[in-house]
Amino acid sequence: MAPLVPVFSAESLPEHVNTVNRNFQERRRKGGPVDLENCKLLEMVQYSCNPPQDGIPKPGVVTCKPIVRLFRRCAGGLTVETTAWEPIRLAEEEAKRKRAAGEATKA
Template sequence: MSPPVETFSAAELPTRVLGDVNGKRRKGIEGLKLEECEMLEILQYSCVIQGYEKGEVTRESIVQCTPIARLFRRCQDRKGSFLVETTAWEGEKTEK
């Protein structure tokens, strides 16, 4: 089981990124603007086997996959680079 993770809104991301995973303030990122960090994207797939819910899976069952784009920003602090997932934050910026 994965450890519990604190949740927060996408709007809080620019200030939350100033701290590391242990809650300590990152050093060397004074004045960091998240939108200026390099943007990266990966494409993942969510797949469903048709008939699985009804227990009707056979060798001929159709597997339907939907692509899911996930966005990240690569930023720098004194220790080196770190990645921040910004998928929800990027979507929130375009809605305004």
């Protein structure tokens, strides 16, 4: 049986990346804290291939759709999938820019 894996939201990924679960105990990762935004962004494309859904397919016809996955590779080789977290991070950055622009126009 596979080990239990904790479930958490994408928003809390930066906090969870700094902890390690061993023997049902949560511990801080060795070394300094990991800042995902400073880690190198990588992309991987996988394909989901299925027979066509409409009508009777011709023999040998398979439809493939690309699935883009994003990762961050940090110092020490730590690699974390950030596909769900990246849009949240970009939205937060955009909100900060808008607030800063709004404050600059008021001044």
